[in-house]
Amino acid sequence: MSGADILMTVKALLQPVFQALGLSPTLQTVVYAALSAAVVFNVAAGLTTFLVWMERKVSAHMQSRIGPKRVGPFGLLQTVADAIKLTIKEDVRPAHRDKIPYFLAPIIGFVAAFMGLVVIPFDRGFVVEDLNVGILYVVAITGFSVIGILMAGWSSNNKFSLLGGFRSAAQIVSYEVPLVLSVIPVIMVTGTLSLHHAVEYQAVNGWWFTSLRYAVPMAVAFMVFLTSATAEANRAPFDIPEAESELVAGFHTEYSGVKWAMFFLGEYIAVVVSSCVAVSLFLGGWLAPPGVDALFGMMHLPFLPGYLWFLLKLLVIIYFIMAFRWTFPRLRVDQLMDFGWKVLIPIAVLNILLTGLLVLGA
Amino acid sequence: MNPEELKSSLERDFAGSLASVAVTPQKEVLAVVKAESYVDFCRSLRDRKDYGFGHLSCLTAVDYPAANKITVVCHFWSYEHRHQLTVKLDVDRGQPKAPSLDGLWKSADWFEREVFDLYGVVFEGHPNLRRIMMPDDYKKFPLRKDFTDDGFIVKPN
Amino acid sequence: MTDLLLSQIKLGDESPSGTDEYVVNLGPQHPATHGVLRLVVKLDGESVLETIPVLGYLHRSIEKICENRTFPQGITYTDRVDYASAMTVNLAWSLASERLLAIEAPVRAQWLRMIFTELQRIASHLLWFGAFGGDLGAFTPFLYGLRERERILDLFEMTCGQRLTYNYIRIGGVMIDVLPEFVPKCRAFLDYFEPKIDEYEKLMTYNPIFLERTKGVGIIPAETAVNWGICGPSLRGSGVTCDVRKQTPYLFYDQVKWEEPLEYGADCWSRYKVRMNELRQCVSIIRQSLDRLEPGPVEAKMPPILKAPKDSEVYFRTESSRGEMGIYLVGDGTAKPWKSKFRTASFSNLAILDKITRGWKVADIMAVLGSLDMIVPEVDR
Numbered sequence: 001m002s003g004a005d006i007l008m009t010v011k012a013l014l015q016p017v018f019q020a021l022g023l024s025p026t027l028q029t030v031v032y033a034a035l036s037a038a039v040v041f042n043v044a045a046g047l048t049t050f051l052v053w054m055e056r057k058v059s060a061h062m063q064s065r066i067g068p069k070r071v072g073p074f075g076l077l078q079t080v081a082d083a084i085k086l087t088i089k090e091d092v093r094p095a096h097r098d099k100i101p102y103f104l105a106p107i108i109g110f111v112a113a114f115m116g117l118v119v120i121p122f123d124r125g126f127v128v129e130d131l132n133v134g135i136l137y138v139v140a141i142t143g144f145s146v147i148g149i150l151m152a153g154w155s156s157n158n159k160f161s162l163l164g165g166f167r168s169a170a171q172i173v174s175y176e177v178p179l180v181l182s183v184i185p186v187i188m189v190t191g192t193l194s195l196h197h198a199v200e201y202q203a204v205n206g207w208w209f210t211s212l213r214y215a216v217p218m219a220v221a222f223m224v225f226l227t228s229a230t231a232e233a234n235r236a237p238f239d240i241p242e243a244e245s246e247l248v249a250g251f252h253t254e255y256s257g258v259k260w261a262m263f264f265l266g267e268y269i270a271v272v273v274s275s276c277v278a279v280s281l282f283l284g285g286w287l288a289p290p291g292v293d294a295l296f297g298m299m300h301l302p303f304l305p306g307y308l309w310f311l312l313k314l315l316v317i318i319y320f321i322m323a324f325r326w327t328f329p330r331l332r333v334d335q336l337m338d339f340g341w342k343v344l345i346p347i348a349v350l351n352i353l354l355t356g357l358l359v360l361g362a
Numbered sequence: 363m364n365p366e367e368l369k370s371s372l373e374r375d376f377a378g379s380l381a382s383v384a385v386t387p388q389k390e391v392l393a394v395v396k397a398e399s400y401v402d403f404c405r406s407l408r409d410r411k412d413y414g415f416g417h418l419s420c421l422t423a424v425d426y427p428a429a430n431k432i433t434v435v436c437h438f439w440s441y442e443h444r445h446q447l448t449v450k451l452d453v454d455r456g457q458p459k460a461p462s463l464d465g466l467w468k469s470a471d472w473f474e475r476e477v478f479d480l481y482g483v484v485f486e487g488h489p490n491l492r493r494i495m496m497p498d499d500y501k502k503f504p505l506r507k508d509f510t511d512d513g514f515i516v517k518p519n
Numbered sequence: 520m521t522d523l524l525l526s527q528i529k530l531g532d533e534s535p536s537g538t539d540e541y542v543v544n545l546g547p548q549h550p551a552t553h554g555v556l557r558l559v560v561k562l563d564g565e566s567v568l569e570t571i572p573v574l575g576y577l578h579r580s581i582e583k584i585c586e587n588r589t590f591p592q593g594i595t596y597t598d599r600v601d602y603a604s605a606m607t608v609n610l611a612w613s614l615a616s617e618r619l620l621a622i623e624a625p626v627r628a629q630w631l632r633m634i635f636t637e638l639q640r641i642a643s644h645l646l647w648f649g650a651f652g653g654d655l656g657a658f659t660p661f662l663y664g665l666r667e668r669e670r671i672l673d674l675f676e677m678t679c680g681q682r683l684t685y686n687y688i689r690i691g692g693v694m695i696d697v698l699p700e701f702v703p704k705c706r707a708f709l710d711y712f713e714p715k716i717d718e719y720e721k722l723m724t725y726n727p728i729f730l731e732r733t734k735g736v737g738i739i740p741a742e743t744a745v746n747w748g749i750c751g752p753s754l755r756g757s758g759v760t761c762d763v764r765k766q767t768p769y770l771f772y773d774q775v776k777w778e779e780p781l782e783y784g785a786d787c788w789s790r791y792k793v794r795m796n797e798l799r800q801c802v803s804i805i806r807q808s809l810d811r812l813e814p815g816p817v818e819a820k821m822p823p824i825l826k827a828p829k830d831s832e833v834y835f836r837t838e839s840s841r842g843e844m845g846i847y848l849v850g851d852g853t854a855k856p857w858k859s860k861f862r863t864a865s866f867s868n869l870a871i872l873d874k875i876t877r878g879w880k881v882a883d884i885m886a887v888l889g890s891l892d893m894i895v896p897e898v899d900r
Contacts, residue, residue: 063662159543163565163881237656237728240882328728330656332882333565335731388618388833416745419836420845420862437834437845437862441745441759444766448834469748472870495575495899505583 002305003123003286036128040117048268051318052079058319059326089257097254098155105155106255106262109148113266115141116273121196123286123306134195135183138277139176142232142270146172149251152263156254164250167240167333174340175231175238181348182224185217185355186281195277199285207284217355222282224348229274230321231340233267237328238336275317279310283317286310363412363445365391371412372447379403394450401461407438407447408466414440415447418463421473423481427507430455432481436463453483462488480505538564545884547576554895558872558884565880570873577899585859590616590825590848591690593859598684600861601897603646606639606675607839608861609688614769615835615846616690619827627815628692633770634705634808635675635687637801641712642671643840644794644801651791651889652723655732660723667715670708677701690825692818702809709802716798724792733787737875737887740785747874748867751842752797753891756790758783763838775807787890794892826854841865841892865897 014035018028053068053076060067068075093102119134121127131137146169153165187193190201205211208218231238240250252263279285286306288296296303331339363371365385372383372393379399384392395403407415415438424433434451453460462485463470472494474485479493482503493500502509546557557573581600585593597612598605610632617624624632645664652660672682678697679687687694723729739749741757754761762779764772780796782789827850836845842864851857868891876884 059658063659064666065662159541163543167565239656326659327722328657328726329652329723329732330882331728332732332880334880386833387621387828387831390832390834392832417750418748419843420834420847420860422847422858422860422862424849424858435847437847439836441761441766446767446834446836448832467748468743468746469867469870472866495578497575504580509583 002303003126003307007125033129037118040120040128041114044114044117044269044272045265047272048265049079049083050076051268051272052082054315054318055322058322062323062326083261086257086261091259092254092256094157094254096157098157101151101155102254105148105152106259106266107148108151109145109266110262110269112141112144112148113269113273115144117269117276119195120273120276121199121280121285122310124200125196126286126307127196130194130196132192132194134198135187135193135277135281138195138273139180139183142273143172143176145266145270148266152255153251156251158254161251161253164240164253168234168251170333171234171238171240171336171340172232174337175228175344178224178340178344178348179228179232181345181352182221182228183277183281184348184352185214185221188352188355188359189214195280195285199280199287202284203287207287207290208282210290213358214355217351217358218282220347220351221355222278224344224351225274225278225282226317226320227344228340229271229278230324231336233270233274233321235267235271235321235325237324237330239325239330240333240336271318271321272314275314275321276310278317279313283313363443365389365445368445368447376403376406390446390448392448392450394452397451397453397460400451401463401466404436404449404463405466407449412443413447414442417441418467418469418473419446421463421470421477423477423483423505425455425481425505425507427455432458432483434460434477434483458483459486460484461486464488479503482506540568547573554893554898556869556893556895556898560881560884562881567876567879567881567884570876570884572869572872574869574899577896579896579900581900582859582861586856589854590620590827590856593856594689595684595686597861598686599896600863600900601839601841601844601865601894602683603894604639604643604840605683605685606635606688607643607837608844609685610636610770611835611837611839611844611846613688613690614837615833615848616825618835619831619833619848619850620690620821620825622691622819622821622825624692624819625816627696627813628817628819629770630808630812631693631697631817632688633772633775634805634812635678635693636770637805637808638671638674638705640840641798641801642668644798645671647794647840647889647892648719651892654885654889655729657723657729660719663715663719663722667712670711674701674705674708677704689818691821692816696817702812705805705809709806713799713802716795716802720795724795730788732882732886733791733890734784735786736879736883737787737890738785739871739875743874744785744871747871749842749871750867751838751840751864751892752793753790753842753864753868755780755793756782756890757785761843763836763843767836769835769837771808771811772804775804775811777804777807787886790890790892824854826850826852827856828852836862839864841894841897842868861897861900863897863900865891865893865895869893869898 014032023031056078057067068078071077071081116138118128119131119137121130149168150165153161186198190198192198209215252260255263286309288304288309293303368391369383369385372380379396379402381394381396386392407413417439418436419439420437422435424435426433431452432455434453436449438447438449451460458481460483462474464474465487474488475492475494477483478485478491479495480503485491492498496504540561540563543560543562544557545560547555555576557576559571559573560567561569581596585596594609594612597608600608645668649661649664675685676682678701679685679694739757741759744754744757745759750761758781760779760781765779777800780793780800782792829850829852831850832848834845834847836843843862844864845862847860847862848856849858872887876887
């Protein structure tokens, strides 16, 4: 059952409900949007639960260990157990904290991360709201989380948290630039900021790596994007803000229980959002890889729905991001800045030039 | 230089500064130096090419309450010549004072702090003579032979 | 007591960047530092202005205790001086006591001592490898290093029943002869382990991020290093030949073919490379020692009570995994030493931390500490 079918069914089911409640069209749109947002939120949260387990298993197998195996089959319920533990944990708060920012910081970090999911196209038409400023919106909203981090660092009344907050702010601001610059080639070729249209462009013109013309610039853009996205999410090798071996836990040292869980989840969702954007812009979104549909047709297998292809590609990208964490040592904070400003930005800018020439030559 | 040669060479060059030089049954050269020539002797040990004692391996002290003295013991090693030398300096146990070797070997810095902390020997000329193992406001000198345990230290409120 | 220390740290009004200076406590409980070490660091933003190590959190007065124990009893305390490399400290005390008491261990015991000391050196370097990676943020080397170390600890457990504090190398020889299956198992381990060293080097040594973090960081020029008393692999990273096993060979180190690895970069990367090369040398030494192992007694005939001659003393230097381990024993005619002193490598190596981290960043303190391979119980005793 493809994504479009599911949407039509849901809409058909909801129509009589709206009629019965006598809602005006605007209100209908609002309720519909709220419902889809709720669904996406829940699916993303569920996916994060799975991803936490996946990270533990991936890291374990890379380190010659096994990972969780007792709680549920293959340890799948481990995250559930962790979540329960975190919710019933005592909320230890430093006495001399700055109360309001301390309370708001995890909320901001959490919300800013989830808001990015609004424009991600999981299947044709299967998007909460296809804003026509899609990519711009995602980048702007994920940059918002730095405010949460700064608030956390400041309000904790702890020098380590402050150091962690500063480092993180500097890092996120530095890597916003190559992040945006790396998606500009895609925008130049597709002519649109909307993620949904970018995938549709690829549906018509084939995936980037199948095109002789744009394969190289898109590959470069993809790598720059992936690196910047890892830095944006404060993941290793760019996890200076949470460098356990130096600052205990950086900006979220003084948070425990649910508040810490919100930071933790926010980080995972940031990874998910960046990976979703990477999949949509560079890997064809919900499209099956070229030729696979024909293969399935020949072998008389049912076609996989678009959202499953999306999920598969998403998991591959996330696996790589996880593998980065457990392979590389950490960059020092000034080396991190150097890398962002002096290496990634020039590469991204040159890439834009190259793409521009190729587009003009078309 | 082997131990015998080192002993003869020291007897020849530093007769005035040393109270005694001997080769122990354990084949080590042991020199007891007079207090007033301690620093100069050590400087010559470091600077003279034929001795070349560039490495201060260990600086410690031994407490002899019966003889009313604390002996500061330095062990020197030369990487070039591969010989070892033990130098001893006796200080009075009531008012233990000795010159500091920190100007010659920076490794003496922490060794002398440790001797000050655990034996109470004051090293004159040391830039930062503070306790190193015990808390800064501790009053006793633990490695002395007449040290008695304080038991629990009750801090004033 | 903290007030005395902190009051001595003057916070200047004009820091290089025009912002305020502040003082931060790294430790004593800290996931990074190798043990209970407290560093009081004066910072200007990220730059380190001054580092003051505060010692004594792990001071157990081992030297004073050993004044009240007989020479053989002292060996149990030597394990605790450096628990990551206990065999080497056992060996140092045993050799020092043997020289003082004029005892000679039998040949088989000497070879066994060599084998175990070198196995211990491998185990200690593996632990260091893991901890160093962890300090820099790479979590995986820790598990690889410990996985190999487990096999060595299995060999130790098979021989003396202990995995960390062995009390195996005794005065006059070793505690007990090895089981017959020890030699083939040891050889099997060496065959398994040698290619692993190359694997670890592939993971870390030329990794661009690792190079960025360690190349050019924490440079200690050779003369400064010797003057400050740096020893062991840290000094060999600055290009100075200083291995005690080569300079004053004890046991049979002069009868096996091995090299002293040297690097000339004097930075963290050089010190890292020296230790990785030492692993290869250890494997070679153990292989040769296993070949030369002949049957025989493992303990010398000694009087039941070992008394040191009056007014005797010995200062015996050995090469432990971290550097020069010197034991100073003073005998007074009784069965207990009048004075014992452990000259440990970590104590001297730590003193230079302040000098070489000034002007660098907080992250570099961790890199330098890791590259100096410090174990805090050695510092405090």
